[in-house]
Amino acid sequence: MSLDRIRLASLHDKVISAEQAAEFVQDGMTVGMSGFTRAGEAKAVPLALVARAKTNPLKIDLITGASLGNDLDKQLTEAGVLARRMPFQVDNTLRKAINQGQVMFIDQHLSETVEQMRNNTLKRPDIAIVEAVAITEDSLIIPTTSVGNSASFVEYADKVIIEINTTVSTEFEGLHDIYIPEARPTRGPVPLTHVEQRIGTKGIQLDPAKVVGIVFNDTLLDSPSNVTDPDDETQAIADHLIAFFENEVAQGRLPKNLAPLQAGIGSIANAVLTGFKHSNFEDLVMYSEVLQDCTFELIDAGKMKFASGCSMTLSEKCGDRVFGNLAHYKDKFILRPQEISNFPELVRRLGIIGINTALEFDIYGNVNSTHVCGTKMMNGIGGSGDFARNAHLAIFVTKSIAKGGDISSIVPMAAHVDHNEHDVDILVTEQGLADLRGLAPRERARAIIDNCVHPMYRNALNDYFERACAKGGHTPHLLREALSWHANFEEHGHMLTPAQQESAQPA
């Protein structure tokens, strides 16, 4: 604990313990908490809340930026604290509770949560709990490794608890750009026109009268990223994409520095971006949600000149390098509220190339990002819809098969649709790339089956498509069969029937 970090002296007497802070959270409250993809979440207070719930049970609606680290969602679920949770999560225990209908999960476009609060179509938080590096003399909260929705939570909540994380360097001050869109109906344009631009303040504007407690956390760090290393398949996906971009440049459809890149969280998108290290592209920029290891590898390799995000989720090794040399990186990246990192107005204006991971897609290019077999929530749509709908190019990547081949990621009909045919330009698996731009559904199916499908599923998909076309329609389907692959998997562990498996082309 160091009072130096509270430069607004009038707040010095607000320092309390995490346990005391947790007492401000009451049963039935809506809580807005910092944290985005395991970065910058409040840590000590929610842990104290978990402890307190054991003797003094309570249920809250918890709204964050996105997913939390430090197993917080797990512990909050096990302690029975979560009645409702939004807008995103990645925790296995919470996922089970969601899928059993025990926690009501509201899966949202990540740019929309605070817009809905601003409009009062979503309840505003009773209390905001946000992690900070410091509080400045002019009442600004300096966030840590993510901005998420914290700025709006602090604006809309009645009470504010600030958790100062002294393990995070004070050099973070100056790395953020906090801008909140004006209220409608008198809103003007969001003035950002290039990724490096600053349009806001270096911290979150705080009304000191709202502060009910300041808690010091001197020990708990962000959980490191758990992305896995690239493998042969993700390398193949990266190679297909790089060849595609090279051709776009050759055809004059993209400049040599491409367009601002967005990449979804996760191992595949991280591997794809890392693959750019050995490309011919130069002066790349990123306008994305999460800055991952790949961002800093591209910066270090001299391939990327600037990155804008709303959080940074790094492996331990990459974190050591970046956080240990913040002065070196300080003019190369910026962290913004997720509403701004994902704002549709800006995604379209900047002409972003969005690269996101699909759980599965169908032969017509409808993408399922969220629901295993159409019913079980995986993580949430996250920002993929914010980007895909408005991007210059909406690209989805996935490996062509999962579970050792028992699942094909390309199916006759997606069992849940997060991104439909209207919004999906390019699909890539390790097998190849389907360029769907300007194609009608029957043409899309041909491109997808020929380029993206694993050989062991190609015959079965061709068979489905041909029989569906014989029946007719703009988007031909056999309704009694369209979801049978998912049902087969649920019932006997493989998407194809034994007969279909026999007639499959060998891998």
Added chain:
Amino acid sequence: MSLDRIRLASLHDKVISAEQAAEFVQDGMTVGMSGFTRAGEAKAVPLALVARAKTNPLKIDLITGASLGNDLDKQLTEAGVLARRMPFQVDNTLRKAINQGQVMFIDQHLSETVEQMRNNTLKRPDIAIVEAVAITEDSLIIPTTSVGNSASFVEYADKVIIEINTTVSTEFEGLHDIYIPEARPTRGPVPLTHVEQRIGTKGIQLDPAKVVGIVFNDTLLDSPSNVTDPDDETQAIADHLIAFFENEVAQGRLPKNLAPLQAGIGSIANAVLTGFKHSNFEDLVMYSEVLQDCTFELIDAGKMKFASGCSMTLSEKCGDRVFGNLAHYKDKFILRPQEISNFPELVRRLGIIGINTALEFDIYGNVNSTHVCGTKMMNGIGGSGDFARNAHLAIFVTKSIAKGGDISSIVPMAAHVDHNEHDVDILVTEQGLADLRGLAPRERARAIIDNCVHPMYRNALNDYFERACAKGGHTPHLLREALSWHANFEEHGHMLTPAQQESAQPA
């Protein structure tokens, strides 16, 4: 024919016949043509093209604003002229050809077609054919009753044919506001911040060197709107919506003039808006695609003070009133390019209330706007996605049953998804209104089944939902049954099995 309408004298010698103009269209060309929802399409030249194709066959890719009047899509289809068609249509003959796979139809968000041309991800037109009121001395084409994509077609095409419709009053000059977003990556904000605002020019900038012909049409009018009168069900839908808006105002979530209204084309949306005539709301404004009869009825009733659209599609009666008194209406509406009327940046900034018609929706609120039984194209997504994704409120309306009750508009799983759970706020049928804001899927299902479903289908949907919940999942489904209602209808003409029909609650 009156050369007064060509005020740029250097173009006087470009006047040719429609037949001569049609000769400029060559086999394999991409043609960009004016026309949006039966308004402002070029008429004489495409009819000459149909005639010419009988002796001199050709195939073209035809891109318009939206649907065409004067049976042009029918005649072009019958003449075998259409290889590819985008981004929207409503013609029965063309629809059949699309569903038989004879015409490749690319169903697009209506704000995106020319953005894709600008980025060279969609082929630019070889030739543009646009209807006009006049050509000014400073090389502006003054459009007629729609702007559609014409401004960009004229910019991107190599050759331009202008069809001057002398049946349209020259008073149309001054009713348009033509603005084209800047090219990326150096695009700035689109500066519009209120619906009445002018941000462009009164006509389409023309390079006179591109003009290969000017054709006069002195006889052919726009086809009148074919919306039907409100009936009991559409009146009930309007009443539910008005009660909802009244409550939003009472709760302080909307001001008394609501927010800029958008309404999709068609009888239901038209009836809903007409219902506002007898509401307590005042000073309404519209920021929409199509200005329909309801727009002018609300203006005449003193309820609406301004309307912005990209086309006007009126019944004969309403057309007589409006076109016969343009001076009276001239400061009350404006026509813009469809890219601007539907631009996501503006839809979000203005906080639009979008009211669009669903073909069907499912118990979780996924909306199908386009595909009958998931396979057969009806019209196209149109602008519904441009609005729903970015709107302050995304509202979808439909009657709860169709075909005398053989079809339920609410199904276990939508057989095609154009708008998913993330983008749908409010659903309304004549039965009632489901407010889905802030709800998790299982809660959405309860709200939808209880409020929107026709009684004769309620038991069957409750049964499905309960059995699906017993199986589990965030969005519970029974995969072998999810699409069975559509399959039942295809196979025996009713969505329920005979056993289900027996146990149905009486209507």
